[in-house]
Amino acid sequence: MSTSLVYFVIGSLIVLLIGIAAYFLTARKYQSSATVANSYDLWTLDGILEFYWGEHIHLGHYGSPPRRKDFLAAKSDFVHEMVKWGGLDKLPPGTTVLDVGCGIGGSSRILARDYGFAVTGITISPQQVKRAQELTPDGLNVQFAVDDAMALSFPDASFDVVWSIEAGPHMPDKAVFARELMRVLKPGGILVVADWNQRDDRQKPLNFWEKPVMRQLLDQWSHPAFSSIEGFSELLTATGLVEGEVITADWTQETLPSWLDSIWQGIARPEGLVRFGLSGFVKSVREVPTLLLMRLAFGTGLCRFGMFRAVRTNSRTELMDRNFAKETPSSSVR
Template identity: 45%
Template structure:
């Protein structure tokens, strides 16, 4: 079907477009290979014809079958044409069928060929796994390699399964259904194991001084955290009354509003710091987020108090300023600043407020020293932070260390320290007195699961943003693991306060 081509160095080759509707084949350029110059017909004629009395062995599959010369030549030609597929069942079938036709043509002259064709049997998997030529190896392959050796055991298992199902009145269709169910079960088990391993591996470790800013930039852009947690990216406060009525649980999710609990926390923290007795005129909010606590304090203390919030996230500062303008809060300002190297002069603020920012600090000592430096004499430092239990009396177990490592590296925490360690750092400055600490785990632990149930009752924002599904799932896992760590005492909610007594 291919038209004859003539090549001429003076004329370029022209492709004639195929007629419409005809099938086209993709032709790949291949390097020219030198071929014999002897015509095919001459080569064919030059081959010596085998003697009529010769018998030829074609391969190990036919090793036990001696064929007459004419049938052997036919089979050998077929074997050459199908050499690439000699071990496939379909190729073997075609060879046997064509060889059988040749045997039929020569059956009158050769009773041996007729006998061979009549007694031919279908190839087994053992035959397909055997060497292609006798020179390739022994007829019987190693049991560790030859596929056919393992087949009888598989076939016997299948036969046993069929017999067991047949005894109960089931056929092959039921066997196929069982196999499908088993395969589906294995697939589900594999997917579960992979997902569990992935979720148990922390994915957002603290890397350097820019890690926290980048993470909070991303959370601020997504708006998922703000939607559920409100303007306050910290835990809420739950008193004994609402806890007794099931606040923070799935069915008691509405007993206490999740965002309102955060406002209550700000007010309780201010009261615990002594702000009810003495109103500060200058306030520094270290790690202000999108400014929820800063604006709430600015409104609560009144126009006579100026509040400054600092964060590493530029997007948080932009959002905080936008919300302050929308809410008409004029006595709050926000800056991008590193809490470990603040630009403020010494003795600048009456109150230094640090709510859940110490967790992200890679140098807790420097963190405390900088806050004490910018605090005025007589001013108050108040810190609320997640702490790990003190391990000096009882070292952490291997399991506890594994859990802590996850909590460190999933939400960009360099490490945690204990409540007593914070108190020692504050006292170590030599400028603070009246140091007091408390553990607010009981008042705050409901927040972890409350945030999850809030999403269960209102899932639309998550489903409307497919790009944050996976991250939200990871956050839910981390929230639950945080709840468990606080519940068993591995983590504690530390409250530390002190008054500056010296310059």
């Protein structure tokens, strides 16, 4: 083996080791809502995520069975498929919608433009609100605000529809999140949620390789925990505000191509390297291991893409009982 080749191999191994060390040492672990807000502020300010993922910072829908599709078109299609699945296409113009975890407003704009809904988008990131406002044309019935999904600032029974895509993994207390989503729905209103979920480990515990993979999926993107489809459905029911049953579906196969497609964008659109320079290239490459781990997790059943639909009970009795229980000393509750 020539000396130059030896130096090349050694140099490559050093770079690889430095890259691996940097990946683990610079993890964006969840500490509080502030760390989530800060992560999204930074991703919004540098513009890289928007350049490659477009205005929809969520996965795409590739059909059932999945077929080849443009990455950005699949994301837009996801919104329309979610509308149909949730039965929202049957609602009249002017229906009030709260988009929880709206990102830079891609879904909110579609809901307002294509369905005539009056949409309020909320996110914990001030920079996302600013960018969402910049991208929204005048005359569209959409407004954006900074708000915390763990303690929504809206009164009880404020919206006809509550909508949320891939926000749940950032919530530290899934029961509180479920309660807030249902609380702000009007009686008879519809909740539609799409989320990344973990396999229900009460039925099948995580094994030796799944635990470290899940740890990285949590730590790299400021996630405190993933719920399971079964677990979150139970939490929604436990609010006492659901009419009938929570409807669920598994869209893992429909969304699975998104993970590799997102990596392919960096190859298919090399102009990003010119636009964002070396630092942008490093930032983009840094996300590849997490994207590959996501593909592994969803492809092997460790993770599932869950859909949830619930209707707020028409009766206000449950909410009155809950408020009474909260305000009454436990010693006097029978």
